[in-house]
Amino acid sequence: MNKKWEELNIFLHEDVKRAIKSFKFPTMTPVQAATIPLLLGKKDVAAQAVTGSGKTLAFLIPLLELLKRHGDDDKWKPHQVAAIVISPTRELALQTHSVLAQFLKHIKGLTNVLLVGGNNVDDDIRNINENGCNIIICTPGRLEDLLTNQQHKLNLPQAVKTLELLILDEADRLLDLGFKSTIDNILNYLPKQRRTGLFSATQTKELEVLIRAGLRNPVSIMVTEKASQSTPIALQNFYITTKNNGKLATLLSFLEGENVQKALLFMPTCACVDYWSSVLPHLFNSVPTFAIHGKMKEKRKKVLADFKHAEKGLLICTDVLARGIDIPQVDWVVQWDPPASAAAFVHRIGRTARQGHQGSAVILLYESEEAYIDFIQRNQKVEVTNILNPATEEKVSSLLSKLREMQMADRDLFDKGTRAFVSHIRSYSKHECSLLLRVNELPLAAMAASYGLLQLPKMPELKNKDLSEFPVISDFDINKIAYKSKVREEQRKLKLDIFKETGKWPIKRRQIHNKQSEAWSKAKEQKEVKRLKRLKRKQAKKEQQKSEEVDRKRKSVLSEEEMAELAKDIALIKKLKKKKISSEEFDKEMGLE
Numbered sequence: 108m109n110k111k112w113e114e115l116n117i118f119l120h121e122d123v124k125r126a127i128k129s130f131k132f133p134t135m136t137p138v139q140a141a142t143i144p145l146l147l148g149k150k151d152v153a154a155q156a157v158t159g160s161g162k163t164l165a166f167l168i169p170l171l172e173l174l175k176r177h178g179d180d181d182k183w184k185p186h187q188v189a190a191i192v193i194s195p196t197r198e199l200a201l202q203t204h205s206v207l208a209q210f211l212k213h214i215k216g217l218t219n220v221l222l223v224g225g226n227n228v229d230d231d232i233r234n235i236n237e238n239g240c241n242i243i244i245c246t247p248g249r250l251e252d253l254l255t256n257q258q259h260k261l262n263l264p265q266a267v268k269t270l271e272l273l274i275l276d277e278a279d280r281l282l283d284l285g286f287k288s289t290i291d292n293i294l295n296y297l298p299k300q301r302r303t304g305l306f307s308a309t310q311t312k313e314l315e316v317l318i319r320a321g322l323r324n325p326v327s328i329m330v331t332e333k334a335s336q337s338t339p340i341a342l343q344n345f346y347i348t349t350k351n352n353g354k355l356a357t358l359l360s361f362l363e364g365e366n367v368q369k370a371l372l373f374m375p376t377c378a379c380v381d382y383w384s385s386v387l388p389h390l391f392n393s394v395p396t397f398a399i400h401g402k403m404k405e406k407r408k409k410v411l412a413d414f415k416h417a418e419k420g421l422l423i424c425t426d427v428l429a430r431g432i433d434i435p436q437v438d439w440v441v442q443w444d445p446p447a448s449a450a451a452f453v454h455r456i457g458r459t460a461r462q463g464h465q466g467s468a469v470i471l472l473y474e475s476e477e478a479y480i481d482f483i484q485r486n487q488k489v490e491v492t493n494i495l496n497p498a499t500e501e502k503v504s505s506l507l508s509k510l511r512e513m514q515m516a517d518r519d520l521f522d523k524g525t526r527a528f529v530s531h532i533r534s535y536s537k538h539e540c541s542l543l544l545r546v547n548e549l550p551l552a553a554m555a556a557s558y559g560l561l562q563l564p565k566m567p568e569l570k571n572k573d574l575s576e577f578p579v580i581s582d583f584d585i586n587k588i589a590y591k592s593k594v595r596e597e598q599r600k601l602k603l604d605i606f607k608e609t610g611k612w613p614i615k616r617r618q619i620h621n622k623q624s625e626a627w628s629k630a631k632e633q634k635e636v637k638r639l640k641r642l643k644r645k646q647a648k649k650e651q652q653k654s655e656e657v658d659r660k661r662k663s664v665l666s667e668e669e670m671a672e673l674a675k676d677i678a679l680i681k682k683l684k685k686k687k688i689s690s691e692e693f694d695k696e697m698g699l700e
């Protein structure tokens with residue numbers, strides 16, 4: 108039975124209590140009940156608790172109380188750094204920052220800042236200077252940049268000297284090799300005299316890693332809902348063994364059969380997300396599809412917000428969303444294939460069945476991968492039950508032909524499909540348990556067919572393999588597949604020209620550019636010729652007009668002699684008028700006699 112907040116029996120500031128009440132949670136979760144007193148008791152903590160068990164509040168509440176207590180003696184100056192929370196992804200940092208914002212509606216006197224990649228660094232610096240940074244919620248790369256890059260003229264290394272608490276959220280991810288140099292670099296700037304808390308659903312046990320993180324005689328907390336299980340009790344776990352060329356058919360039959368409302372579909376690579384998010388909407392319309400991966404720039408934040416607020420949807424994503432993301436309405440997590448690490452398996456499925464909600468997860472496996480189930484059950488104490496493959500042969504073959512038709516109609520899909528397949532195979536070799544999950548045992552030819560490929564890509568993994576499961580399309584010229592985009596199609600034709608002329612595909616952009624500029628120069632020459640011709644015609648016309656004008660003028664303009672003659676006549680007329688000369692003299696002078 109979860110304890111009531113009042114049973115915490117430790118002192119909390121009134122505004123911290125008020126902030127906790129604003130969340131309207133009647134009781135604490137076990138990890139909150141265990142961690143809050145320890146962090147407030149000046150202990151370093153390594154807390155492991157199942158996904159969705161409230162670890163965010165478990166570190167934000169003591170963080171805020173610690174800062175309030177220090178502030179009692181002497182108020183925090185706005186630009187003193189008091190606490191730092193590091194998250195492995197910008198989405199998770201953003202999520203933690205929005206939970207913090209809810210607390211700070213009730214807790215005054217503390218400044219805060221969100222520092223994540225993808226935002227403009229200058230805006231971050233302006234934000235820190237203008238609004239202060241008592242509490243920093245960040246991703247490792249951005250914090251390291253602001254600490255180390257002197258150009259920013261931001262004396263953050265000085266500001267962090269007052270740090271009281273460092274939290275590493277998803278700590279095992281932050282302390283693994285991927286972030287090692289960045290985290291080590293950051294830790295070098297932080298005072299050793301501080302509290303440190305590590306939080307994750309899959310904590311590292313290696314003591315030297317904990318010590319590297321600056322923990323001194325840490326208290327380790329392990330909170331599971333069931334001793335023999337590291338995932339929420341409410342989470343039901345399944346796996347389906349798919350036909351070698353039928354993974355897509357299994358996926359769609361499953362999603363339709365289960366009437367899935369709001370689901371995450373984890374893909375191994377960004378290219379797989381790109382490809383499947385391009386084709387799935389044409390094959391599956393029970394719910395709208397969304398797509399997020401780590402290489403996307405601006406759209407990530409909006410797509411996640413749209414998915415969170417959507418009544419139903421399928422979010423196709425990479426492991427950028429595997430950890431921490433809290434969307435209580437997610438009712439299913441689907442894994443296209445085994446994740447790179449066993450820990451990632453626990454985090455992915457932990458996106459559902461969060462804190463009292465029901466939820467289920469399913470992973471799609473080839474027969475050659477079934478040993479993975481036994482491994483994950485032992486290694487991560489996760490129970491997984493087999494369910495029958497709902498896909499029929501008809502569904503498999505109809506989807507394969509639909510995919511091929513789509514690729515034939517749009518070269519962009521043809522490219523994406525090939526890139527997705529190649530990236531999937533390449534990522535496979537990076538599995539943590541590569542002894543179990545071997546590329547050589549994959550049904551590569553059938554997999555290529557299930558991606559709707561029209562031809563097998565040239566890749567070493569396919570060498571000397573039995574490719575009979577790949578249905579070859581006879582007398583089909585791949586070069587006839589066109590891009591829908593005119594510009595890209597023109598580029599492709601240029602490449603084709605280079606290939607025809609040189610027998611080699613232009614690898615370097617320069618070659619295409621040269622060809623392009625050559626073509627353009629030809630077009631330019633033709634254009635220039637036309638322009639010159641037009642100019643010449645214009646000139647000729649102008650000359651013609653000019654000469655006509657001159658003629659006309661000539662005809663209309665008196666010559667000099669005529670002018671002199673005229674002036675003489677005018678003078679005579681004037682003399683006649685003044686009776687200076689007689690009319691006979693006038694006639695004589697004018698030659699009128």
Ligand SMILES: Nc1ncnc2c1ncn2[C@@H]1O[C@H](COP(=O)(O)OP(=O)(O)OP(=O)(O)O)[C@@H](O)[C@H]1O
Nearest residue numbers: 132134135136158159160161162163308431433462
């Ligand atoms: N005391 C509580 N009672 C009920 N729900 C809570 C409580 N504390 C937090 N929650 C809710 O539980 C959900 C999961 O919380 P949180 O995201 O912090 O879990 P987590 O342990 O960090 O999960 P993960 O390991 O996936 O990061 C959130 O929606 C949060 O609002």
